[in-house]
Amino acid sequence: MKSSLALIAIFAPLALAQLQIDPQIAAEIAKIKAIDNHAHPVLPAPGDTGYDALPVEHMDPYTEPVRMRSGSPIVAEAQRQLSIAGPKNDSYPARILDQLGIETMLANRIALGPGIAPPRFLWVPYEDALMYPLNNTGLASANSDRKAFFADENHLLKQYLKECGYSGPPAALSEYLAKVVDATLNRHKRGGAVAVKFEAAYLRSLDFDDVPRATAESIYLRGHTTAVSDADYKKLQDYIFRHIAAEAGRLGMAVHIHVAWGPGGYFHTAGTNPLLLESVFNDPALHQTNFVMLHGGWPFTREVTPLLTKPNVYADFSAQTLLNYPRTVAQVLREWLELAPEKVLFATDAYPYSEELGWEQSGWLAAETTRQALGLALTGMVNDSEISRDRAFELAHMVLHDNARKLYNLK
Numbered sequence: 001m002k003s004s005l006a007l008i009a010i011f012a013p014l015a016l017a018q019l020q021i022d023p024q025i026a027a028e029i030a031k032i033k034a035i036d037n038h039a040h041p042v043l044p045a046p047g048d049t050g051y052d053a054l055p056v057e058h059m060d061p062y063t064e065p066v067r068m069r070s071g072s073p074i075v076a077e078a079q080r081q082l083s084i085a086g087p088k089n090d091s092y093p094a095r096i097l098d099q100l101g102i103e104t105m106l107a108n109r110i111a112l113g114p115g116i117a118p119p120r121f122l123w124v125p126y127e128d129a130l131m132y133p134l135n136n137t138g139l140a141s142a143n144s145d146r147k148a149f150f151a152d153e154n155h156l157l158k159q160y161l162k163e164c165g166y167s168g169p170p171a172a173l174s175e176y177l178a179k180v181v182d183a184t185l186n187r188h189k190r191g192g193a194v195a196v197k198f199e200a201a202y203l204r205s206l207d208f209d210d211v212p213r214a215t216a217e218s219i220y221l222r223g224h225t226t227a228v229s230d231a232d233y234k235k236l237q238d239y240i241f242r243h244i245a246a247e248a249g250r251l252g253m254a255v256h257i258h259v260a261w262g263p264g265g266y267f268h269t270a271g272t273n274p275l276l277l278e279s280v281f282n283d284p285a286l287h288q289t290n291f292v293m294l295h296g297g298w299p300f301t302r303e304v305t306p307l308l309t310k311p312n313v314y315a316d317f318s319a320q321t322l323l324n325y326p327r328t329v330a331q332v333l334r335e336w337l338e339l340a341p342e343k344v345l346f347a348t349d350a351y352p353y354s355e356e357l358g359w360e361q362s363g364w365l366a367a368e369t370t371r372q373a374l375g376l377a378l379t380g381m382v383n384d385s386e387i388s389r390d391r392a393f394e395l396a397h398m399v400l401h402d403n404a405r406k407l408y409n410l411k
Contacts, residue, residue, distance in 0.1 A: 019326060019327070019372055019375070019376055020379065021376055022379040022382060024389060025375050025378050025379055025389065028393045028396055029374055029396050030101070030371065032101070032396060032400045032401055033101060033102070033401065034100075034102050034367070034400040035103060035104045035106075035345075035400070035401050035404035035405060035410070036346065036348050037106055037292065037318065037345040038106055038108060038256065038294050038295075038347035038348070039106065039107060039108065039318075039347065039348050039349060039351070040052055040107070040108050040109070040351040040352070040359060041096075041121060041359050042116075042359050043093075043115055044089060044093060044115045045113075045114065050109050051109055051351070052351070053110060053128065053152060053153070053156055053199060054128075054149045054152050054199050055152070056262075056263050056264065058145075059145055059263060059264045060144055060264070060266075062263060062265040067324075067365070068322055070354065075361060075365070076356075078360075078361035078362070078364040078365045079361055081364055082099060082361060089115075091115070093115045093116055093120070093121065096363065099364070101367060102363075104119070104120060104121070104122060104410065105120065105122070105348075105350075106123075106347075107122065107123060108124045108126070108197050108256075109123065109124075110156070111123075111125075122194045123192050123194065124194065124197050125188045125191075125193050125196060126196075127196045127197065127248075128153060128198055128200055129154075129156040129157040129160060130160065130181050130184060131200070131240045132150070132154075132157065132203075133169040133220070133240075134220070134223035134233060134236070136153070136154060138230060138233075139203070142266075143266040145202070145264045145267070146202075146203060146266070149203060150203070153203070160180065160184045161180060163184070163187065166180060169224075171221070172217075172220075173216060173220040173221070181244060181247070185247050185248060185251060185253075186251065188253075189253060194254070194408045195248075195253050195256050195292070196244070196253050196256065197257075197258075197294075198255065199258050200258070201258045201260075201262060201267075201268075201271060202262055202267065204234065204271065205271030205272075205276060206273070206274075206277055207271075208237075208241045209234075209235065209238045209279070210242065210279060210283060211235045211242075215239075216236050216239035216240070219232045219233070223236070241280075242283065242285070242286065246289060248289060249288040249289025250288065252409075254314075254407060254408070255292070256292045257293060257294060258272070259272055259274050259277070259295060259296070259304075260298045260320075261298060261299060269299070272300070274293055274304045274307055275300075275303050275307075277291070278307065281310050281312065282310070287311075290313075290407060291312060291313050292314045292316060292345065293307070293313070293315040293316075294318060294319075295316070295317070295319040295320065296318075296332065298320050298332075301335075302335070304336070305340075308339060308343040308344075309339070309340055314343045314403075315343060315344065316347035317329060317332060317345075317346075318347035318348055319366075320332065321365070321370050321373065322362055322365055326369055326373040326376055327373075327376060329370070329373035330377040330380070331377075333373055333374060333377040333399075334381060337378075337381065337399070341395050341398055341399070342398065342403060345399070345404050345407070346399055346400045346404070347366075348362065348363045348366035348367055348370075349362070350362050350363030350366065374399060374400070378392040378395060
């Protein structure tokens, strides 16, 4: 937190002049110790690969966003700000959080480990692999990215099966759901998970239809002896997704879903439109499950806005603060805050994107962009007489800390 205050002290005159942020609002934002709803921290020990179930390093070349490119001035500034973080021992990750002004980080990881552990880091494991219990060769042939992704999912499913005492998926869907899917979710809950994560958008579109149990059972049974069509396999995936969402809700874990553009030249952006999830959010069987749209649907941010009126739907704006500049993010935040401020969550999407932009540097970039964008949005709302300055302070605390504390029942 001291680094955040020092940064504002150094750059405040120029930043405020350029961005026209109310100085009192900026000072209040700088004091808040945040809860980071979504990130991928890396263990301080060398060789860690557990920060993502679908790591993106293997992808074919694609056009990277300007802010995140090697040589970007803001990336260089992030490196400079974190150059005094000290040795990478078990206390290193917590020291990084201190520099970023983050109290607690929700860690998307296959497993936690030394240095990445409660209370500063809370676990959010991956569940996509459970949706793909049949032969995935046909799905993996779509493009080179998905070929590698499905290999990763197959490997993770084998791990989950082994942990449940199986060498392969059982013959009946009922047994698979009870003894593998539910058992895995319960194990994750006992391991401290506060939410579960789906990266499904990298593998398919987000239209999870409401499929009858008998249909899913028939497809699952046939899939053990013969290949099923992609259309039929999708129905099985849809059924398993809704089952996981219901069980996660019963266990008190939120469901995090990647809802936004993703890196890679083959990523299917149209398949991430948040409106594709509306039937899931409206499903009476899932009303006890809280859903969080990670990354706020970018570029479909306006489609996210009305979905926030649903009682069990939230959004964070992670990744937007890496891809976009403060004014652009501020426009999104203002629209959301004017409609449903209780549903807006801060997150960094801190991730080891490159040698220059590690999880530490991307976390710094996202946190600083957030403070500027939030300051802009709240200043505009005050200047337009929509809210008082005291209400602006309250909204800042809600976005950066209080909304997440309430959602995850944190102390």
